[in-house]
Amino acid sequence: MNKVRSLGSVESLPNELYGPEGLTWWGAWWGEIIEGFVLVLAVFSYVYLRHTSATWPPLHTPLPSLGIPTVNLVLMLVSVVPAWLASRRAREHDRFGTLLWLVIHSLIGAVIVVIRYFECFALNVRWDANAYGSINWALLFAHGYTTLLDVFDTLALVILFAILQPEEKHYVDVTENSFFWYFVVGTWIPLYVLIFLSPRW
Amino acid sequence: MTTADKRGAITLPPAIDQGDRERLQKTWEPRTGFIGWITSVNHKTVGKRYIATALIFFLFGGLEAGMIRLQLSRPDNGILGPDLYNQIFTMHGTTMMFLFAVPIMTAIGIYLVPLMIGARNIAFPRLNALGFWVYLIGGGFLYVMFFMNTGPDAGWTAYTPLSGPEYGFGKRVDIWAQMVTFTEISALIAALEIITTIFKMRAPGMTFSRLPLLVWAQLVTAFMVMFAMSSVATGSIMLAADRLIATHFFNPAEGGDVLLWQHLFWFFGHPEVYIIFIPALGMVSQIVTTFTGRPVFGYPVVVTALIATAVIGFALWVHHMFATSVHQLGESFFTAASTMISIPTGAQIFCWLATIWLGRPVWKTPLLFVIGFIVVFVMGGLTGVMLASVPFDLQAQDTYFVVAHLHYVLIGGAIFPLLGAFYYWFPKVTGRMMSERLGKWNFWLLFVGVNVTFFPMHILGLRGMTRRIYTYSDAMGWGTLNLIASVGAVIIVASMAVFAFNLFWSLRKGEAAGANPWNADTLEWATTSPPPPYNFVDTPVVIGRDGLWDYGDEFPVITGLHTDRPEVLITSVMTAEPRYRHEAPSPTFAPLVMGVLIGAMLIAGVFTPWGLVYGTAFIGIPFYMWAWPDKREHERNLREENEKRLEKKEAA
C-alpha cells in the first residue's frame, strides 16, 4: 500500500462518556461480574453443604439473630439514595453537590462496614465451629470485604473532590462508583435472606 | 492474492503527517532505560515480560518432567525418594498449568489483540502491568519455597483431605493455595482487559463479523477465565481457611464435604484446559490463513465452534469425578456433553483442512506445526471421547492412560500451535526471522519425541500402571514401556533445546524481517517490526473481513488523536464507530508498588490471617499513586475542558 487517505478526524469527539459508552463503566461491570460469580459459587457451596447436612443449622447451633443484620440491611437500602444523588450531581458537574453526597455516602458506608463486623457475631456461631459457621462467615466476609473496598474508593473520591478541581473523568468515576455500590447493595439482599432468614424455614 | 513466500508484496503505508511518528514516539515512550522499562504501561512491553517469564516456568516444568521420567525409567529406581518425587510431580503440573500455559496464552493476547484490532494500547494499561507483577511474585514465591523443601506435594489438583490441615503437613499446600490466588488475580485482570479492549477499542469499521479469528478466540477465552478462575479462587481460599483458621468447609466431621473441593476445583479445572486450548485454535486460524493465502473457510462455523466449545466446556467437570460415585442420570449428562464437545472442535479442524485444500499452502515452519497439531491433537481427542464413557473411565481414570490423553491434547493442542505462533510472530515482535532449518528440526524432533514418550503410556495405563507413583516393581512388567517413554522425553528435550537455540540465535543473527514478511492480512502487519510504542501512526479503518488483503493501494485511516499526550480511540461495541477519545495513562511506578503490596499481603497471609488486614490498611499508598492526577496534566485538562465549555456556550 503506497498511499494513505484520511477518511475524517476524531478531533471533535468528547474526552469522556458516561455509562456503558465509556471505558470506566466496563471496568466496574467486569468487577461486578467476577465478584458476583464468586458470590454465586459461595452460595452454591452453602446450598451444597446444607443439602448434605441433616439439620440446618446443625444440632446445638443456634439460629442467627435478626436485629443487627436487619438494621444493616435497612441502612444499605437507604445508602442507595446518597449514592444516586452523588451520581446525579456528578453528571451536572456540580463539584460541591457531588462532594456533599459523597461524604454522606461514605459515612453511611463506613457505618455499614462497622456493623458488618458485628453482623458476623450475630450469626451466633464461630467460623471454626462447623461447616455451617464457616460458610456463613465466608459469605459475610466475601461481601464485607467488597463493601470495605468500595467505601475506601468512595473516601478516595471525597478526598480528591475536596482538594482538587475535578476533571471530567473524575465525575465519571463518581458515577461508576455509585454503579458499583448498587451492585454491593443488590447482592446483599439475597444474601441476607439466605444467611439470616432461610435457616428459619 | 499474494502468498506468504513473496515477501514485501504488501508495503507499509506512509503516515498522513510524517512528523507524527516522532511526536508519538516521545509521547508514548517518554523514558527509556531501566526506569522506562519498569514503569512501562505499554501492552507490548508487558506482554513480552509475561512471555519471557512463562518460558522460564516452562523450562522449570520441563526439568521437573525430566526428573520424573528419569526416576520412572527403571523399576525400583532410587533417584528420587517418595517425598521429593511427590513434590516434583506436583510442581510439574502446577507450573505447567498455572504458571506457563495460561499466562503465555494470555500474554500473546495482551501483545497481539490491540495490534490486531488497530488500537494504540490495551484497555486499563496500569492494571495490565499490575497483573504481571502479581503473577511474577506468586510464581516466584512458589519456587523459592520449593527450593526450600516446602513445595506442595498433594498434586496439582490438591484433593482434600490430603491437602487439608490434618494430612497436609507444614506450609506446603498453603503456599500452593496462595499461588493459585496470585495467578487467578492476574488471569482475571488480563481477561477483563482483553474483553474491554475487544468490545470498546476496535478500529472503526471492525464489526464483530470482521474480527480476526485469533481475536475471537481470545474473547471467548477471556469470558471463560472470568467464570473458571473465580471457582478455583473460591476453592483455594476455602482450603487456605481450613488450614489456617480452622474452618470446616471440607471436613466431614463437622458438616463439611470432601467432595465440595472437587466440584469447585474441576468446575475451574475443565474449562482451564479449554482456556489453554482455545487461544491456540485462534493462532492456528491465523497461521492457516497466511500460509494458504486465503481466509479460513467457514468463518461463521469456526466462530460458532469456538463459542460452543467454551460453553459446553463448563458442562463437563464431573467427568473427572466418575469414580467418586455420581448419580447415574448425572453421569449420563456429563458423558453426553463430554462426547459432544468433540464436534465443534472437529468442525474447526475440517474447516482448516478445507482451507489448506482450497488455498496455496506454503510449507514454512508455522504451517508444519499446524499439521503436527492436527495429527497429535486428534489422537488425544479420540482418547478423550473414550474417557467420556463412564465404565471405561472407571478403568482408565487415574492411570497412565489419562496421562497419555492429557499430554496428547495439551502438547498437540497447545504447544504445537504455540510454537507455530512463535515462528510466525517472532518477526513482528523482534524484527528478525527465525531460522527455517532449525524450525524444521524443532518440529520433527518434537513430533517424534511426543509420540515415543506418550503413546506407550496408553498401554501402561491399561496394564494397570496408576498415576503419581514414585516407583513400581519389576514384577509388574512395566519397565520396558517406561524406558521407551523416558527415551522419548530425551528427544523432546532435544527439540526444546533446538527451539531455545533458534530463539536466541535469531534474536542476534536472524534475517531482517520488514513490516510484513509473510504477506499476512491482519492489522499488526501494517506497522513496523517491531511495532512502535504507539502501534499505528494513524488509526486504520477496516473495510472487510480480510484486513490488509481488502485494501488496494490506498490505506484508509482516521486522524485526530492527540500526539502530545497518550490517547486511544474508543468505539462503539456493536458498530465500531468512533465515540470518544480516552486519555491513556503514562508510565508510572504505581502498578509495581501495588503489586508488591498485594504480594506482601498474600505471602503474609500464608502464615497469618492478619496479613490481609495489614495489607488492606496500606492499600492507600499505591492507590494514591495510581489515582491522583499528575499536576501538569491536571491543569492542562482543566484548561481544555474550560475552553470546550466556553466554545459550546458561544456556539449556542
Place this chain on the structure above:
Amino acid sequence: MKHSRAAVLLACCTSACSGFDRQSAVDPAGPQAESIEHLFVFMVVIAVVVYIAVIGATIAIIRRRKATDEDPRSPSREASAARAIKLAIGVVVPVLFVLLVYDFSVGRSVNAMTNTPMLTVELTGHRWWWEVQYEDPIPQNRVRTANEMHIPVGRPVNVKLASHDVIHSFWVPNLAGKKDLIPGHVNEVIIQADKPGVYRAQCAEFCGAQHANMSMMVVAESPERFSKWIASQRQVPAPPVDTLAARGQTVFEGGQCAMCHAVASTRAAASIGPDLTHVASRLTIAAGTLKNTTANLGGWIVDPQGIKPGVDMPSNALSPTDLRALLAYLRTLQ
C-alpha cells in the same frame, strides 16, 4: 485360560508374550471387566477408523498437486469443501450417538444389582494399607484381615468402601472399574470373578508418600476353597507350643508390635495397623509390596522405613534372638 483379543494385541505391542499381568484392564476375569473390555475394543476400532480417515485426508490434502492458476476462493471448489465437511460431520455425529447408546447400556449392566444375597466385604482404606472385614450377623463369624481379599468364583461380591483418612481408590482392573474410598461417604462396588486366580489391586487415588506401595491381592477361588479359607480365618490361633514361638509371642505382646497390631485371643488388641491374626496365610506383606517370606518379614519388621519411607510403622531394633523368636511366632499365625 482364554485370553482376550485386546490383551493379545497389547502383549504383542509390548513384546511381552511371556505371560499376562495380574493387574490389567485388558485381561478381564469377570463380567464387568469383560463388558468394559468389549466396549473398549469397539471404541478403539472406531477411533482407529476415524484417525486413519482424518490423517489420510490430511496427507492427501498436503500432497495434492495444484495448478498454478487455481483460484483459492473459487466458489465451486468452496461448495465441494462445504459438502465434504457436512458429510464428515454427518457421519461423525451418528457414530458418536451409537457410541453413547452402547456406552449407556454397558454402564447400566455394570451397575446392575443382582437379587441373590451377596457376600459383603467392608474395605477401609488407610494410609497405606487396606483393612478388610467380612460381615456376618453372628459376631464370632466376622473376619478381619488386611491387604488380601478372598472371593468365591462366580458370585457377585458387594464391596463397601470407607476411608479412615484421605481419599483412596479401590481398583482391581481384571475384575471391575475403580471406586473411591471417601471419608465422610460410603461407596459400594460390586465385583465378580469368573475365573479363579490372584488379581492384584492397587490404590488409584493419590494418598500421600506411599501411594505407590498400597496394593492388595484379590484371590478368587472355588466356593469350596473359599469356605475353607473363611473357616480358617474365623479360627482363633492356639497358643504356640514351640518354645521359640512362645518367646516370640512374649516379644510381640510386650514390645512395640502390640501398640498397633492385634492378634485374636492374645493381649495384643490394637487396631491402628493391620490385624495380624492370620498373617502367615497371606501372599504378601506391606500392602502388596513384598512376598510373604520369612526373610522379607524380618526385613520389614526391622526397617519398614527403608522399604516404604514415610509409613507409620517405626523401625524395631530387636536382638537377633528376639527377631527369630518373633518370626517363628508369626509363622504360626496361619
